Amino acid sequence: MTSTTSKITLAEFLKLPETKPASEYINGEIGQKPMPKGRHSRLQSKLCAVINDITEEQKIAYAFPELRCSFGDRSIVPDIAVFQWQRIPFHTNGEVPDNFELPPDWVVKIFSPNQQPNKVIGNILHCLQHGSRLGWFVDPDDRSVLVFLPSQQPQLIQRDRLPVLAEIPIEITTAQVFDWLKMAKSL
Structure with a gap:
């Protein structure tokens, strides 16, 4: 994540145009997320699809990819933000809003090689401190998921x-998650 050194307010940051890849606002500074690569994109899209296939029709929850969430003193863009259906701040016409000013119920971050792990974990912890109920830090290289639950020690899950x-x-299971990376037929 690249960052700028000048401090601005969250309100000022939210008035700035969006960037590609997305920028985040953390501790008064702007940092740009790294551009997602193949494995990251595959895990992100597959996990969103699996969750939404089960939850959308029954209006249980919805998994949003790359959704800006602004709350507390941060504006972050989790790789996946899962919201319980009743917490999605729909407009009166039933449409999903552009702005989410609340933490997701479940936040998923997929580690990219150019990221700083502690910044990523810091965003997950920020979400938990503001009401998120679950956080995943997915590491494709290690084939593990570091799981965060409120008021508990993180758990490193590699096979379960x-x-x-x-x-x-x-x-x-973690095996299912990382098997999604295999798309080509074996020779």
Whole structure:
């Protein structure tokens, strides 16, 4: 993540035009996320699809990719932000809003080689401090998921079933997650 050194307010940051890749506002500074690469994109799109296939029709929850979430003193763009359906701040016409000023129920960050792990983990912890109920830090190189739950020690899961939000009827393991990376037929 590249960052600028001049301090501005969150309100000033939110008035700036969006960047590609997205910029985040953390501790008064702007930092740009690294451009997602193949494995990152595959895991992000597949996990969103798996969650939404189970939750959208029943209006349980929805997984948003690259959704800006501004709350507390930060404006972050998780790789995946999962919101319980009743917490999505729909407009009166039923449309999803552009601005989410609340933390996701479940935040997923997928580690990219150019990121600083402690900044990524710091964003997950920020989400938990402001009401998120679950955080995943997915590491494709290590084939592991560091799981964060409120008021608990993080758990490093490499082979077992991963925790999800209680209302989402899905069972998923780290092996399933990382098997999604295999798209080509073996020779």
